Amino acid sequence: MSDAYRPYTLVAELTYRCPLRCVYCSNPLDYARHTDGLATADWLRVFREAEELGVVQLHLTGGEPLLRDDLEALIEGARALDLYTNLITSGIPLGRERLARFRSLGLDNVQVSVQDVAASSSDRIAGSRAFERKLEVARWVKELGFPLTLNVVLHRENLDHVEQIVALAETLSADRLELANTQYVGWALTNRRALLPTAAELDRARRASAAAHARLRGKMEILFVMPDYYSEFPKACMDGWGRRFIVVSPDGLALPCHAAHTLPGLSFENVKDRHLEAIWGQSGAFNAFRGEAWMPEPCRSCERRALDFGGCRCQAYLLTKNAAATDPACSLSPDHGLIEAARQEALSAHSGDFEYRAPRPGVRK
Amino acid sequence: MIALDSRPRLAAKARIRFDRKTARYLLLYPERGLVLNPTAADIAKLCTGEHTVQAIVERLAERYAPQPREQVERDVMSFLATLAERGLMQAEP
Numbered sequence: 321m322s323d324a325y326r327p328y329t330l331v332a333e334l335t336y337r338c339p340l341r342c343v344y345c346s347n348p349l350d351y352a353r354h355t356d357g358l359a360t361a362d363w364l365r366v367f368r369e370a371e372e373l374g375v376v377q378l379h380l381t382g383g384e385p386l387l388r389d390d391l392e393a394l395i396e397g398a399r400a401l402d403l404y405t406n407l408i409t410s411g412i413p414l415g416r417e418r419l420a421r422f423r424s425l426g427l428d429n430v431q432v433s434v435q436d437v438a439a440s441s442s443d444r445i446a447g448s449r450a451f452e453r454k455l456e457v458a459r460w461v462k463e464l465g466f467p468l469t470l471n472v473v474l475h476r477e478n479l480d481h482v483e484q485i486v487a488l489a490e491t492l493s494a495d496r497l498e499l500a501n502t503q504y505v506g507w508a509l510t511n512r513r514a515l516l517p518t519a520a521e522l523d524r525a526r527r528a529s530a531a532a533h534a535r536l537r538g539k540m541e542i543l544f545v546m547p548d549y550y551s552e553f554p555k556a557c558m559d560g561w562g563r564r565f566i567v568v569s570p571d572g573l574a575l576p577c578h579a580a581h582t583l584p585g586l587s588f589e590n591v592k593d594r595h596l597e598a599i600w601g602q603s604g605a606f607n608a609f610r611g612e613a614w615m616p617e618p619c620r621s622c623e624r625r626a627l628d629f630g631g632c633r634c635q636a637y638l639l640t641k642n643a644a645a646t647d648p649a650c651s652l653s654p655d656h657g658l659i660e661a662a663r664q665e666a667l668s669a670h671s672g673d674f675e676y677r678a679p680r681p682g683v684r685k
Numbered sequence: 686m687i688a689l690d691s692r693p694r695l696a697a698k699a700r701i702r703f704d705r706k707t708a709r710y711l712l713l714y715p716e717r718g719l720v721l722n723p724t725a726a727d728i729a730k731l732c733t734g735e736h737t738v739q740a741i742v743e744r745l746a747e748r749y750a751p752q753p754r755e756q757v758e759r760d761v762m763s764f765l766a767t768l769a770e771r772g773l774m775q776a777e778p
């Protein structure tokens with residue numbers, strides 16, 4: 321395959337299990353059906369095959385990766401391949417000694433998520449008492465000499481707290497702060513009514529973030545991710561389908577993005593059955609939305625098509641039932657009215673009840 | 686401006702890695718990477734906190750002779766500024 325399709329990042333979703341129940345969790349609604357199907361040796365082989373394909377960054381994530389008791393072996397194996405290894409965690413359950421072991425095995429970076437700046441509001445979003453413990457873990461991360469990324473998913477309940485979130489990140493000496501607006505797939509779409517902010521709320525938060533970004537330049541990297549519900553054009557989801565990322569689900573499916581296995585009509589192959597290079601290069605699912613042949617109008621003749629690749633396939637499917645549609649988040653999409661209606665709803669909706677992430681009856685096996 | 690007698694050290698989050706596919710060095714950090722040209726790679730490898738900026742310039746000027754020393758110094762300063770701007774390097778006294 322040409323360099324246009326070179327994976328740089330492997331997202332290893334080690335398990336969908338998680339002690340928390342975040343209302344915006346991006347795991348699929350039927351996550352309980354995807355059990356942990358890969359043994360330590362399988363994962364280590366996947367890491368090796370990915371590295372041979374050109375991957376240099378590894379995200380160990382989930383669910384909650386700490387629930388895998390072979391995480392030590394996986395970190396060690398990743399570092400033996402010289403992969404830049406990032407643990408993406410809620411911080412629970414973790415003791416200081418285990419974290420120190422990760423450090424001595426060569427883990428490069430730890431990303432801890434918090435949901436807000438106070439225990440009550442943070443725990444409300446996580447559906448679990450976790451906030452104080454997360455802060456403790458974040459402090460250990462720095463004490464042990466790791467770089468710390470603090471990740472906060474933004475939505476209408478915490479969007480007005482950006483300044484306090486930055487202050488918290490400074491107190492924790494975070495090296496990087498991700499202020500990532502909720503992406504409305506998975507559980508977040510279920511809870512969209514209670515999560516989607518208004519344009520005014522978003523604008524205040526963006527300005528607060530920009531000010532902090534300028535003030536902390538060179539000290540803390542601050543990333544503010546706009547929700548595409550309020551952008552004129554969509555983001556280049558995953559940098560384009562099958563271009564830069566490989567996601568492997570807990571049961572071993574190789575995917576172009578976290579939610580691709582929720583799209584109908586595509587069959588994803590399992591890393592247990594086939595070499596990653598063959599899946600990446602040849603599988604129908606990875607090739608389904610590469611290039612431009614699949615694109616409908618208005619994308620097909622749009623000059624932005626090489627920049628955003630027509631947006632997010634999962635969002636297109638979730639909102640229009642057609643995975644090959646122009647992302648409705650795009651202002652040029654014929655389905656953009658769906659997004660405008662959601663924005664309209666945000667003006668009147670006030671935060672309401674959440675459906676917490678849980679195995680759904682009928683989908684659990 | 687980075688002082689000539691300071692000792693640059695790569696930030697804890699940054700790590701250099703050779704990339705077989707492009708035969709270039711990459712400077713990797715969380716979620717990102719910079720592709721280094723050969724000069725930048727030579728500079729980055731010397732950012733260990735042991736060498737002063739001055740010493741890095743001397744060493745590379747020798748290696749790149751007959752390239753003028755001023756040119757090497759400009760390259761070093763501008764690459765170090767790029768790293769500092771991105772929080773990828775600290776200049777220690």
Ligand code: SF4
Binds near residue numbers: 339341410
């Ligand atoms: S978003 Fe929350 S519930 Fe989902 S995996 Fe992460 S910590 Fe667990």
Ligand code: SF4
Binds near residue numbers: 620623630650
């Ligand atoms: S029409 Fe398609 S290619 Fe053009 S901006 Fe919208 S999503 Fe992107």
